[in-house]
Amino acid sequence: TTPDAVVLYDDRGTVMDSVYYKPSWGGANGSSLQRFDFFGTSGDSANWIAAAPSPGVANPAAKKDFDAAIQRFSATKIGTGTHLSCVVYNAGRQAMAGAVLKLYHDENADSIPQTNELLISEEISLLNPSDSIEISWDWNAQFAGKQNFIAVIEYTQDEHADNNISFASVENNFAEQAIVINEIMYDPESGEAEFVELFNRSPDSIDVYNWKLMNQATAIGKRARVVLSNKPLFLPPKEFILVATDSSILTQFPFLYGKSVVINSSMALDNSGEDIVLTDLTGTHIDSVHYYPFWHLKNISTKGRSLERINPNGSSSDARNWSSSVAPSAATPGATNSIYTSSLPASSSLSLAPNPFSPDNDGYEDFLSISYKLPTNSSTIRVRMYDVAGRLVRTLANDEPAPSSGTVIWNGLDDKGERVRMGMYIILFEALDNFGGTVRTMKDVAVVAGKL
Numbered sequence: 369t370t371p372d373a374v375v376l377y378d379d380r381g382t383v384m385d386s387v388y389y390k391p392s393w394g395g396a397n398g399s400s401l402q403r404f405d406f407f408g409t410s411g412d413s414a415n416w417i418a419a420a421p422s423p424g425v426a427n428p429a430a431k432k433d434f435d436a437a438i439q440r441f442s443a444t445k446i447g448t449g450t451h452l453s454c455v456v457y458n459a460g461r462q463a464m465a466g467a468v469l470k471l472y473h474d475e476n477a478d479s480i481p482q483t484n485e486l487l488i489s490e491e492i493s494l495l496n497p498s499d500s501i502e503i504s505w506d507w508n509a510q511f512a513g514k515q516n517f518i519a520v521i522e523y524t525q526d527e528h529a530d531n532n533i534s535f536a537s538v539e540n541n542f543a544e545q546a547i548v549i550n551e552i553m554y555d556p557e558s559g560e561a562e563f564v565e566l567f568n569r570s571p572d573s574i575d576v577y578n579w580k581l582m583n584q585a586t587a588i589g590k591r592a593r594v595v596l597s598n599k600p601l602f603l604p605p606k607e608f609i610l611v612a613t614d615s616s617i618l619t620q621f622p623f624l625y626g627k628s629v630v631i632n633s634s635m636a637l638d639n640s641g642e643d644i645v646l647t648d649l650t651g652t653h654i655d656s657v658h659y660y661p662f663w664h665l666k667n668i669s670t671k672g673r674s675l676e677r678i679n680p681n682g683s684s685s686d687a688r689n690w691s692s693s694v695a696p697s698a699a700t701p702g703a704t705n706s707i708y709t710s711s712l713p714a715s716s717s718l719s720l721a722p723n724p725f726s727p728d729n730d731g732y733e734d735f736l737s738i739s740y741k742l743p744t745n746s747s748t749i750r751v752r753m754y755d756v757a758g759r760l761v762r763t764l765a766n767d768e769p770a771p772s773s774g775t776v777i778w779n780g781l782d783d784k785g786e787r788v789r790m791g792m793y794i795i796l797f798e799a800l801d802n803f804g805g806t807v808r809t810m811k812d813v814a815v816v817a818g819k820l
Contacts (some may be wrong), residue, residue: 371391371756373386373388374389381495389401393416393636394418396418399419399420399421400418400421401432401505402417402419402427403415403416404430404431406431406816408431420673431460432459432492435528436458436460437457438454438456438533438534440454441517441519441536443515443539446506449507450490450538451741452471453502454471454504455503458496460527463494463496464495464523464525465495466524467491467523468523471487471488472518473485473487473507473515477516477759481518485518485775510540513542513574513577514575515537517535519533519535531796540650541648541650542648544653544655545569547579548567548677549565549578549656551563551565551674551693551700552659552675553674553699554675555658561614561620562613563610563612563613564611565611565702567606567608568603568604568606568632572605574601575600575601575602577599577600579596579599579647579648579654580646581593581644583642584638584642584644584645592636592688594611597630601628601686608628609629609630610624610629610702612631617701623703626668641658641660643656644656644657656684663691664691664692665692668692670692673698675691675693675707676692676707679709682775682777685776688778692707692729694730694731694734706731709737717808717810718795718810718811719739719740720736720738720739720741720795722736722737724814725815725817726780726817727816728787735778736777737777738775738776739775740774742773742793747769747770747800748800749798749799750767750800751763751796752796753796754796756793761782761793762778762783790817797809797811810816
């Protein structure tokens with residue numbers, strides 16, 4: 369614990385070597401001070417390394433004659449690609465010739481370089497002792513999420529393999545609404561769990577490592593943040609991941625065992641409505657919903673009944689794209705929503721599906737999807753429904769901003785919230801440009817059916 373000196377004499381009393389060491393050099397708590405370079409200066413603190421004791425054998429950390437080392441390896445984003453940079457250093461006493469640097473894309477994140485993951489292989493013809501060379505390469509493939517890379521230096525004469533491999537990673541954000549908020553249980557029965565269901569609407573498996581689901585910020589700006597996974601977890605296309613407040617969800621819905629379920633009691637949802645926000649590993653906003661109790665169907669008990677998204681491709685914030693679950697269990701966590709309705713590809717300017725539809729809340733064809741395409745990038749739309757006598761029944765949209773294509777959903781109710789009678793209804797769709805001029809007026813007929 370105090371400075372001291374060690375002196376080595378030969379048989380004639382001549383000083384052969386000496387070291388005046390200090391505690392600041394290291395070597396405390398059972399470790400020893402080991403000399404790095406036998407040919408280096410004895411009194412240079414940089415020539416001593418703290419390591420596990422190894423009396424009677426060569427110092428494991430000592431400088432070797434042949435030692436190829438990776439001094440630095442980094443991965444940085446450049447536009448839509450990745451810039452890889454690796455510095456190879458000759459840490460040995462002899463000149464180094466014939467070493468090969470290999471860079472890998474560690475696609476399966478197992479930290480093991482594999483032949484099918486090799487990006488480049490470059491030979492280093494000659495590198496003198498204590499010299500280094502930087503090798504860079506731009507990888508132009510576009511990937512979202514955390515991408516891992518491995519640098520390996522191969523050198524047949526190498527006497528120190530521990531410094532021949534290095535790792536780097538880069539994080540790229542995912543596309544907005546790659547995963548969407550698909551179902552919300554904010555007011556469960558006593559003893560049951562609140563939950564939020566997420567759905568992968570993309571065609572690709574998505575790694576939800578370090579993704580976060582957050583609820584509304586408090587008055588002092590704090591949010592509950594639930595991490596979906598602290599390690600790589602791939603959600604396949606058209607699959608679900610569930611965030612629930614307690615494990616009772618597994619008792620209530622036993623089929624969830626073995627599925628992606630995150631249990632976290634901090635995700636408490638407000639019965640009066642609030643924001644739910646989903647972000648990816650880079651903090652990029654992926655989806656958000658501010659739900660309201662009035663999104664539920666009228667004249668039914670909503671206690672213990674979830675809000676379900678009607679179409680995952682529709683707007684998250686559109687009240688017409690949400691309604692009450694009509695499943696016998698009053699919720700469908702980890703499964704297709706009971707009120708799910710797909711939109712048919714619009715082959716013309718206006719298309720309806722399904723048509724006829726039966727808004728009787730039996731979970732089958734309860735909602736009408738009105739899909740449209742417009743010959744303009746931005747416009748406002750009006751969508752109104754008339755009965756065969758020409759009386760206005762329902763105004764679905766009134767001067768709402770809209771993109772060039774989209775879907776409006778009708779639940780079969782009139783403007784008073786009452787179910788319309790069976791029969792034919794004329795849909796009048798008007799699209800106005802940003803200057804208030806009519807771009808296009810379209811009409812079609814929807815048929816409301818029902819059980820006799």
